[in-house]
Amino acid sequence: MLMRFRVANHASLLDEQELSLVATDEHKDIAVTEVASAGVQVLPALAILGANASGKSNVLKALAYMRRAVLESHARWLPDGGTSRMPFLLAAAGRTSPSAFSVDIAVDGVHYEYGFEVDDQQVREEWLRSFPEGRPRRLFERSVAEDGGSRYEYGPSFRGRKRLIEDVVRPNSLYLSAGAGNNHEVLGRIHRWFHRGLRVALDANFAARIQETRRLWDESDVHRDRLRGLLQFADLGITDLSVTEEEWDDERVRQVRSAMRVLVPEIPKGEPFEVKPAPRIGFVHAAEGGPLTLDLADESNGTRTWAGLLGPVIGALQDGSLLVVDELDARLHPHLAARLVALFQDPERNANGAQLLFNTHDATLLAPQSEANLHRDQVYLAAKNPRTGATELTALVDFRVRDGVENLEKRYLAGRYGALPFFDEELLAGIGAKRGVDEAGKATRHEEAEREYA
Numbered sequence: 001m002l003m004r005f006r007v008a009n010h011a012s013l014l015d016e017q018e019l020s021l022v023a024t025d026e027h028k029d030i031a032v033t034e035v036a037s038a039g040v041q042v043l044p045a046l047a048i049l050g051a052n053a054s055g056k057s058n059v060l061k062a063l064a065y066m067r068r069a070v071l072e073s074h075a076r077w078l079p080d081g082g083t084s085r086m087p088f089l090l091a092a093a094g095r096t097s098p099s100a101f102s103v104d105i106a107v108d109g110v111h112y113e114y115g116f117e118v119d120d121q122q123v124r125e126e127w128l129r130s131f132p133e134g135r136p137r138r139l140f141e142r143s144v145a146e147d148g149g150s151r152y153e154y155g156p157s158f159r160g161r162k163r164l165i166e167d168v169v170r171p172n173s174l175y176l177s178a179g180a181g182n183n184h185e186v187l188g189r190i191h192r193w194f195h196r197g198l199r200v201a202l203d204a205n206f207a208a209r210i211q212e213t214r215r216l217w218d219e220s221d222v223h224r225d226r227l228r229g230l231l232q233f234a235d236l237g238i239t240d241l242s243v244t245e246e247e248w249d250d251e252r253v254r255q256v257r258s259a260m261r262v263l264v265p266e267i268p269k270g271e272p273f274e275v276k277p278a279p280r281i282g283f284v285h286a287a288e289g290g291p292l293t294l295d296l297a298d299e300s301n302g303t304r305t306w307a308g309l310l311g312p313v314i315g316a317l318q319d320g321s322l323l324v325v326d327e328l329d330a331r332l333h334p335h336l337a338a339r340l341v342a343l344f345q346d347p348e349r350n351a352n353g354a355q356l357l358f359n360t361h362d363a364t365l366l367a368p369q370s371e372a373n374l375h376r377d378q379v380y381l382a383a384k385n386p387r388t389g390a391t392e393l394t395a396l397v398d399f400r401v402r403d404g405v406e407n408l409e410k411r412y413l414a415g416r417y418g419a420l421p422f423f424d425e426e427l428l429a430g431i432g433a434k435r436g437v438d439e440a441g442k443a444t445r446h447e448e449a450e451r452e453y454a
Contacts, residue, residue: 001033001042001197001353002322004104006115009097010065011058014088014390016100019059021046021355024377024397030345033353037131038104038111043378044344048359048393049366049412050382051421055391056359059382060326063357064202066101069116070194073123074169074177083118083172090389098124107193114176114190116142122171123150128190130157139186142175150175160184199312201325206304210296212311214279217243226314231283234336236303240284242293246277283307305331313340320352329362338365341372366408376401376408381419394418 008016023032023041031044048056065086077084088094102115111131117124126142138155140162145151152166152175161182169178179187201209216223224241231238248256256275261267282293283303296304309325316323323344329337337360343349344356359382365372366379379396399417401408411417 001035001106001320002103002355002357003035003038003040003042003106003111005063006102007059007062007066007100009087009094009099010062010101011086012055012088012384012389012391013058013062014091014094014388015392017059017391017393019046019048019357019380019393020395021357025375025403027375030373030375031347031350031353035106035109035111037109037134038106039134042106042353042355044350044354045341045356045372045374046358046378046380047341047365047374048357048380048382049361049363050359050419052361054382054384054419056382057326058391059393060200060324060357060359061202062101063103063198063324064200066103067194067198067200069101069118069174070177070191072177073173074181077170077172079170079172081172082121083123085118085120087120088390100125105190105193105197107189107197112190116174116176118172123174126175128176128187140175158186160186196319197321199316199321199323201309201312201323203326206308209308209312210281211278212315213241213307214243214281214311216311216314217241223314227310230310230313231306233339234306236283236306237285238283238303239286239291242282242284243279244282245279248275248277281307301331302333306336309340313343316354316356317343317350317352320354322355322357325356325358327360328358329360329365334362334364335371337362338370338372341365341374345373363409363412366412368407368409370409374408376403379408381417383419 003022004018004020006016006018007013021043023043027041027043032041033044034041048059050056069083073083085099087097087099098117098119100115100117102113104111104113106112113129113131113136114127116126122144123142124144126140128139129136130139131137137157138153139158140155141153143151150166150169150171152162154162160179161184165175165179165182165184168182169175176187176190180191213227217227227241231241253275257273260273260275261269267273280295282295283299284291284293296307299307312323315321328340332340341356341358344354364370365374376396381394381396382391383394384390385392394417396408396417401411413420
């Protein structure tokens with residue numbers, strides 16, 4: 001369970017910005033979860049609103065980068081491949097300063113803080129602390145030694161094969177990742193949170209999300225019923241899901257194996273390995289003459305968007321994990337987006353403490369009558385600093401909003417909280433035609449256009 005996320009110097013984020021899912025108010029109508037070791041109530045959903053190019057997506061992508069570093073730095077990053085970070089490029093400070101990422105999470109009821117700092121080439125700092133009784137307890141800390149290598153310090157409660165892990169950690173890989181890969185119990189617990197406890201839905205991983213839907217379909221009848229329910233609930237004209245297996249001929253198998261050996265050099269040479277196409281997912285529609293199955297590629301963008309969320313949503317609700325969704329409102333009807341948020345807000349349907357973190361342009365989610373039922377401590381606003389161009393996050397509670405009294409949608413659209421686009425009408429001068437334009441000039445331009453395209 002995520003309580004807080006902090007990031008500095010990533011993409012459009014320069015100075016440290018924080019998202020907090022810790023409730024500041026008492027809530028009896030949404031699925032808050034108590035973390036006793038931290039003494040807090042944690043929110044089931046959090047929204048980020050802001051104008052285009054305000055950096056909303058970069059906040060979520062920063063969390064996705066942190067997840068990728070934890071899961072891949074030890075096993076998949078090349079020894080001389082650097083850290084693939086994306087620093088703030090509009091100022092010299094961003095290009096030369098480290099990028100920092102940290103989370104406060106609850107795992108098995110225990111509050112942990114984990115974080116790291118990286119430059120272009122290596123990990124400069126890394127740390128893990130626990131708070132078993134509300135007080136910080138150092139587990140390990142990593143820093144850069146005078147010789148350019150890494151120096152480690154450990155707390156008395158951190159046991160295991162520490163030196164062995166040190167020996168296999170590269171400058172550009174995380175100690176957490178190496179430790180989890182060598183079966184360290186505590187590090188494996190934190191690693192599993194990033195693997196199973198954090199799901200990310202970005203455009204770039206649409207195919208993987210569709211395959212999660214397929215995996216759930218194959219897993220059990222219970223999941224099949226849930227997938228059907230979400231499909232039919234969305235009123236897309238779809239009655240069922242269809243999963244079909246494809247077959248490749250011997251030549252296609254040979255080509256794929258050859259390509260895989262190039263892409264994954266770790267595959268032992270000479271050893272055969274199985275390759276087969278991913279099952280095809282289709283959608284069953286009620287049609288004249290009987291059910292008709294359409295491929296995913298033939299469906300509307302809205303249907304594809306909803307289909308890409310089915311597996312992650314059901315998986316998050318089942319596991320009690322965090323689902324991060326970039327542009328929740330993209331290609332979804334506002335009512336459907338609101339009902340998706342409501343699914344996580346509902347204490348009965350979200351009994352395992354799942355969380356939804358998303359960004360959106362849809363201000364109707366803030367409306368008093370919206371089924372999303374978002375409270376003032378569940379909203380952050382993203383805006384660009386006009387001087388530096390850097391993204392800054394502001395919690396809606398900082399505006400002294402009266403929860404349940406003020407119309408958040410109306411006040412946001414009226415500009416009371418900022419984070420709205422500014423349109424300079426003078427920049428439109430001379431663009432388009434205005435009433436009263438010279439008719440002779442219009443005719444001349446028409447004749448020129450006819451000659452150009454004749």
